Amino acid sequence: MIRWLRQGVLAVLGLVALSGMASAQGGFGVQARLTDIAGQSRDARVSIELSLSQPVPYRLRVLSSPPRLVLDLNTVVWGDAGRVARLQDLPAVKAVRHGILPDGWARLVMDLAQPLILETSEQTVDTERGAARISLALRTAKLDEFEQFAQSENSLIARSSAGFLRPDSPTERRALPLAPRRPVVMLDPGHGGRDPGAERDGVREADIVLRFSRQLREVLLRRGTFDVAMTRDADVFVSLDGRVRAARAASADVFLSIHADALPEGLASGAVFYLLGDEASDASAAYLAERHDRADMLSGVDLTRNTDEIARVLMSVAWQDTAPRARVLAEALVDGVQASGLRLHRRPIQSGAFTVLRAVDMPSVLIELGFMSSPRDLANLRDPEWGKRMAEALADALEAWHAQDMHDNALRRR
Numbered sequence: 568m569i570r571w572l573r574q575g576v577l578a579v580l581g582l583v584a585l586s587g588m589a590s591a592q593g594g595f596g597v598q599a600r601l602t603d604i605a606g607q608s609r610d611a612r613v614s615i616e617l618s619l620s621q622p623v624p625y626r627l628r629v630l631s632s633p634p635r636l637v638l639d640l641n642t643v644v645w646g647d648a649g650r651v652a653r654l655q656d657l658p659a660v661k662a663v664r665h666g667i668l669p670d671g672w673a674r675l676v677m678d679l680a681q682p683l684i685l686e687t688s689e690q691t692v693d694t695e696r697g698a699a700r701i702s703l704a705l706r707t708a709k710l711d712e713f714e715q716f717a718q719s720e721n722s723l724i725a726r727s728s729a730g731f732l733r734p735d736s737p738t739e740r741r742a743l744p745l746a747p748r749r750p751v752v753m754l755d756p757g758h759g760g761r762d763p764g765a766e767r768d769g770v771r772e773a774d775i776v777l778r779f780s781r782q783l784r785e786v787l788l789r790r791g792t793f794d795v796a797m798t799r800d801a802d803v804f805v806s807l808d809g810r811v812r813a814a815r816a817a818s819a820d821v822f823l824s825i826h827a828d829a830l831p832e833g834l835a836s837g838a839v840f841y842l843l844g845d846e847a848s849d850a851s852a853a854y855l856a857e858r859h860d861r862a863d864m865l866s867g868v869d870l871t872r873n874t875d876e877i878a879r880v881l882m883s884v885a886w887q888d889t890a891p892r893a894r895v896l897a898e899a900l901v902d903g904v905q906a907s908g909l910r911l912h913r914r915p916i917q918s919g920a921f922t923v924l925r926a927v928d929m930p931s932v933l934i935e936l937g938f939m940s941s942p943r944d945l946a947n948l949r950d951p952e953w954g955k956r957m958a959e960a961l962a963d964a965l966e967a968w969h970a971q972d973m974h975d976n977a978l979r980r981r
C-alpha cells in the first residue's frame with residue numbers, strides 16, 4: 568500500500584534545519600536528486616511540480632519589485648540544467664535561475680512576467696519508494712494584490728521561524744563551530760549502579776566495561792584524532808534513553824556501547840559487534856516518533872511540531888544515511904580486532920533491537936568485548952594487558968573508519 572503524506576508549507580518550514588546544520592559539521596546530509604520538474608499553465612492558474620528522490624525541507628518566498636518566486640530546498644542536486652530551464656516555457660515565467668547557496672541550500676529563482684500568488688504548496692511522500700513530490704499551485708494576480716501577498720508571506724515566514732534552528736539565520740550560523748573540530752566518540756560503558764550487568768566469580772560486567780572504557784578513552788585521547796565523552800564515568804545508573812541523550816548533548820559523531828555479557832555456558836565467546844537491525848530500526852522510528860521527547864532524536868531538527876508520520880519519515884530518511892555508515896564502522900571494528908590477533912565471535916557482526924543504538928543520525932555499535940560466561944574470555948576481560956591491546960585495536964579501527972567515512976561523505980556530496 569502506498570501512503571502519501573501531506574504537509575503544508577507551514578509544517579515544512581518547521582523542518583528547515585534537517586540537513587544544513589549537520590552537514591556543516593560533516594555529519595549526515597539528506598541530499599535528494601531532482602528527478603523531474605514540470606510546469607503547467609491554464610487560464611489564471613499555474614502549477615509547478617518537482618519530483619525528488621527523497622523528501623527535503625523547503626521554503627518558499629514571493630518577492631516583489633521585480634516579482635520573483637524563490638524556492639529553497641535543503642538539499643537537492645539539480646542535475647540536468649535543461650530540465651529546470653523548461654519552466655521558462657510558462658507564460659508567467661520570464662527567466663529561471665538555479666544554484667547552490669553558500670550554506671548548502673539549493674535555490675530556484677523564477678523571474679515572473681506577471682504577478683503570481685501562491686495558493687497552496689505541499690510535499691507528498693511515497694513511503695514505499697521514499698520519493699517525494701513538491702507541488703505548488705499559483706494563480707495570477709493584480710500587482711497591488713501581489714505586493715500585499717509578498718509582504719504578508721514574508722512576515723509569515725519570519726514569524727514561523729521563531730524557535731527553530733534555521734541555517735540561514737545569522738545567529739544560528741554564528742553558533743556553529745567555525746574551526747574544524749575533532750570528531751567526538753561517545754563511549755557508553757553498559758550497566759552501572761543498581762544494574763551490575765553480568766556477574767561471574769565476584770566480577771561485575773558494569774566494572775569491567777567501565778575500566779575498559781577508561782582505557783579506550785586514554786588511548787584515543789593520546790592519539791589525538793578524536794575527542795571522547797562518556798555516558799558514565801562512575802558506578803552510577805544511567806537509563807538507556809539517557810545514554811542516547813548524553814551522546815546528543817555532546818554532539819557525538821559516533822556511539823560505542825561497551826558490554827561483556829554472559830550467555831548460557833559455551834554459547835558465545837569472542838568479540839561481537841551489534842548493529843540496529845533494519846526491522847528494529849523501522850520499529851524504533853515509529854517508537855521514537857510517538858514519544859513526547861523526540862525533539863532530541865535528530866540533531867538540528869525540531870520534530871515536536873510535526874505529526875508522528877512526518878517525524879517518522881524524516882527519521883527513516885536519516886536512517887538510510889546512517890545505516891550504511893554504521894555497517895562500515897562495524898566492519899572496521901572487526902578488521903581492527905582481527906588484525907590484532909584478538910578473539911572474534913564466529914559471527915562477529917550481528918543485529919538486534921537495542922535501545923542504545925536508536926539514534927538515527929549517529930552511527931552506533933554495541934560491542935560485546937567478550938562473554939563473561941566463557942572462562943577464556945573472562946580471563947581476558949580481567950587482564951589489564953589484554954584490555955590495552957583491545958583498546959589499541961578499537962582505536963585503530965575508529966581511525967580507519969573515520970578516514971573511510973570522510974571519503975564516503977565526499978563522494979555522497981559530489
Ligand SMILES: [Zn+2]
Pocket residue numbers: 757758764765772825826827828
Ligand atoms: Zn551488558
